[in-house]
Amino acid sequence: MDKRNKIGAANSIVVFGGVNQKWLPSMEAAGWSCHRCYDLRAAESLLLEMGPCIGVVDLSNDDFSLHSLAALVNRNKQVRWIAIVRDEQLSNEAISQFIVNFCLDYFSTPVPCERLKQTIGHQSGMLALERQVWPQLGQFGQQGLQGNTPIMKKLRDQVKRVALSDVPVLINGEIGTGKLVVAEALHQASIRAKKPFARVNCETVQAGWIDDVERQSYLDYANNGVLLLDEFTLLADERKKEILKILSDGTYYRPDGSILTVDIRIIATSSHNFDDLSELDTLTRDLYFRLNVISLSVPALRERGSDIVLLAEFLLLKYARQYNSVAKSFSEQAQVMLLQYQWPGNVRELISQIKRAVLLAENKCIEAEQLDIPRITEDKQSLKKIREESERTALLTVLENNKGQISAAARELGVSRATMYRLLNKHDLIPPPRCFRQG
The missing domain is CATH 1.10.8.60 (Helicase, Ruva Protein; domain 3)
Structure with missing residues (x-):
């Protein structure tokens, strides 16, 4: 394998399950970077890091629960999936449905290496075309997310990575911090960018999901798109139960009693601090755990x-x-x-x-x-002094985040190691060698 390849590169493959696949060395020799995954609990973060890529699901050894695997694959539509099965498995209805519903192609064991290589190469080319035709995938406007401080750089990076997945997201922050801006950025950078974005004021949907203005169900409108639950803790109990059902099996009951299957990505916001979950009622706590697959924290101004x-x-x-x-x-x-x-x-x-x-x-x-702002008369700091204090605080924060490792801190700030040392010298922050030893 070419060690210079990195996660997220165009020639990356993520491989789920299977042992001793004879086709893997052939792919690696051809320059593909193959990332193995045997734990579905760790798969979500891996796929977030990968972004759009090729996914190979080896079902031939029954390594995973098909239900769990289907849920993972369904949440990660940015991946182009290929299945590997035994011939006799094709008579299994569940496996056949999995392949038809989620995979672009499948191969029976023993895997024909050259044909697989051609298929993966073709799908990689399709990914390249997708990026050419849809260059905004994974990007978003920075309105409200501008900033050069580490805390804002970190938030923008998280938004870009999380946007490419279909997992539920919980956005937390004080009132007025811009949680809705983050939610819109997630939608804009996702594969659902051209699909509906339905924002729900959870305090107003007590009796049902009907939008009073449009006279249309939010859930119907958000199908194939995104449903934003603004302050989800304010939902009525019946609405919380319906969201739990959508998160569980992708269905909900219409007012006429019919069942509708929906494909909705759910993003929720809250201004509450959830450090003490015991203060929540059981239903809200259950919904919190289902929504909090990925959490984003929006800093106070x-x-x-x-x-x-x-x-x-x-x-x-x-x-x-x-x-x-x-x-x-x-x-x-x-x-x-x-x-x-x-x-x-x-x-x-x-x-x-x-x-x-x-x-x-x-x-x-x-x-x-x-400016109609209360004046702080007792503190007559100059703009230069305030900016220097902000710069010093940012340096201390990034050093703490990287456990004192100067090279890692420089990478996070996007500056050279020499510039980092110059800034540390400027603010008298050069540590003794024994305190910040590398590696």
């Missing part, structure tokens, strides 16, 4: 350091165009004020502030007095 100014400048240009305002920039004093304020209302509060300033602006530069 006060945790985003110097990124606050970057986001404010983006919003300024956005609303200046929208309202035909002359405003173009913030003064240094206004930037200091934006950085000093704690933003209890998070991004939602920032948007209101920017809109107000834009609408009242008479000059290109917005001054501090035009």
Whole structure:
């Protein structure tokens, strides 16, 4: 195997089950990077890392529960699946349905290596065409997700990887942090980007799933697309039971009693802290565990350091165009004020502030007095000092995340090792050699 190949590369194959496959060495010799998986519990994270790729499911040794394998395959539609079976297994209705429903092709043992290689090569070519025709797959607009701090880089990376899977996602964060923006980014970067995106205010769907405006069922509309449950803990108990059933077997009962099979990816948001699950009732706790396959945490605005100014400048240009305002920039004093304020209302509060300033602006530069923000008179820090403190905090955070390993910290920040040392020297953060030993 070419050791230079990395997860997510175009010539990657993920192989589930099977032992001593004679075709594997042939594929590896041809330059394919083959990733073996014998544990379905670890498969989800592996497939998230892989992104769009070729998946080979070896059913010939009955390594996995077919039901569990079908659920995994169904959740990961970004993978092009190929099955390997014994000839006698083709008389098994469940296995035949699995192949027909989920796989692009199948091979009987013993596997004809050259034919398999040709098929995998063709499917890899289809993946390349898919990326050419649909280049936005795995990408999303960064509106609301801008930032250069480690915490925002980490969130953007998580969104890109999680978007390519069909697993349920729980987005957590304080009120106003932009959880809906993250949910929309997940949808935009997924294979369901051109399918419906149904946002449900869970507090308002007490009696049923009918949208009062459109007079259409949210569940019908979201079929083949995404259902966003905004503040899922506020759902009525009957609605929670229906979501649990959809997550369990992909069906729900219509008001007329008929059963509808649906293919819906569910994303949920919550502003609650779930550290103490005992405070939840049994039904909500069960739903939490089913939704929390992948969790994303959206940071509070006060945790985003110097990124606050970057986001404010983006919003300024956005609303200046929208309202035909002359405003173009913030003064240094206004930037200091934006950085000093704690933003209890998070991004939602920032948007209101920017809109107000834009609408009242008479000059290109917005001054501090035009921002309706409480002033911190006792702390007259300069913009330079505040930015340096934010930079120092970011360095400490990334060092802690990487257990003091400077090379790893530099990679996370996207800078060279030399630049990393220069920044550490600047902030007097160079550790003694014995504290941050490499490897």
